[in-house]
Amino acid sequence: MAYTTVEVGAYVDIQVNNPDWVFPFTFQQDIFGSKTLTVNIKARLVNPDNTILSCIDGSVTIQAPVSQK
Numbered sequence: 001m002a003y004t005t006v007e008v009g010a011y012v013d014i015q016v017n018n019p020d021w022v023f024p025f026t027f028q029q030d031i032f033g034s035k036t037l038t039v040n041i042k043a044r045l046v047n048p049d050n051t052i053l054s055c056i057d058g059s060v061t062i063q064a065p066v067s068q069k
Contacts, residue, residue, distance in 0.1 A: 037062045 031037045038061045045054040 031062070034063075 043056045
């Protein structure tokens with residue numbers, strides 16, 4: 001059985017008083033065999049006055065590699 005480690009990285013804006021603070025966020029998951037990992041993404045870039053500048057909404061599916069015998 002082949003294992004693969006998938007790492008998904010993003011920068012997450014945590015609601016704090018200083019809008020310039022950006023915190024890195026990383027998610028790591030082992031997937032194997034014929035398993036898949038689906039990551040649903042919802043993100044937005046917002047001004048301090050809550051004006052939305054940009055939005056992302058979607059999903060990414062990653063398939064574990066099939067081992068060759």
